[in-house]
Amino acid sequence: MYSDFSPIRWKNNCLELLDQRLLPDKEVWWTHEFPEATARAISDMMVRGAPAIGITAAYGVALACMQLAKSTNADWRGKLNKDLELLAQSRPTAVNLFWALERMQTVLKSAASPSRAFTLALNEAKAIHQEDYRMNLAIGEFGSSLLPKEANVLTHCNTGALATGGHGTALGVIRTAWGKGNLKHVYANETRPWLQGSRLTIWELLRENIPCTLQADSAAALLMKTKKIDWVIVGADRIAANGDTANKIGTYSLALLAKAHGVKFMVAAPTTTIDMALGSGNLITIEERETGELWRAASQADAPEKLNFHNPVFDVTPANLIDAIVTEKGIAKSNGNGEFNNAISVWFSA
């Protein structure tokens, strides 16, 4: 029923990644054989989106083991640990990266040789990839059950097949709702400065003929005031145990606007995005990216030397602005005071 498109594929013992920096103009796939190039693909945003970053890093570990199986390095465990460290340093905010690397490390503990490690790592990376797709289908079912008929929704950034193992999280909810016939229209924020909304979300929506409108991020308040918007639906890069949610810069402003206009606010993410070790969103590391991203968004080549920049690429939305957190395990509804009545911790018990 749904397109099972994924921007990540394993082919002929190589990792292939669709270059998201070039979309929608060009669809270019790059082939990776080394963990170093995989880490660079993540930090340079060839692949992006929290679950997609985790899946890519898992395949990066498989590539590391594959290279070690070809080498005569006696200290293969030492080199593998260095590769894992490099992958862990590629981006700081999405917890899916660290979750996937930990899962790979656990499975590799029993490997007695690099070639055994390669077999184990590849199987585990493929499992992480497939599980993410299945979790997204479940998130889509749960999330779409909250929408009224003929729903109008607003989304931010790209949370679709491109950002995940397929289908998407917030965009997965939107896809499922469209498939069930209870979605009227999607408004997509362009998502400055990297333009994940205008370049990627719109590309995905148009491919499937889902009715959509692109708007400047700063048009959100007017949209909520003048049109009937039922839900703002966003993804997440890291959700703290109390429900505070780090997501693409601009998400926090949208949540404030939604509260002011009586619009419901949904966070859709797999449980692999929840960091139970963090009690609150204040503890989440927010990535600051290079200043050229801001300057290039203004179609300028060289920034004046004296110009100061501020380019945090995520922000944290406090739990009290969120009405529902939807995962593959179900729906955690807010009691209106920023509390989810233990629903989140129940997902992690036994």
Ligand code: MRU
């Ligand atoms: O900087 P990006 O493009 O990796 O940021 C992506 C987001 O913030 C997404 O909303 C989030 O990862 C959820 S993706 C399913």
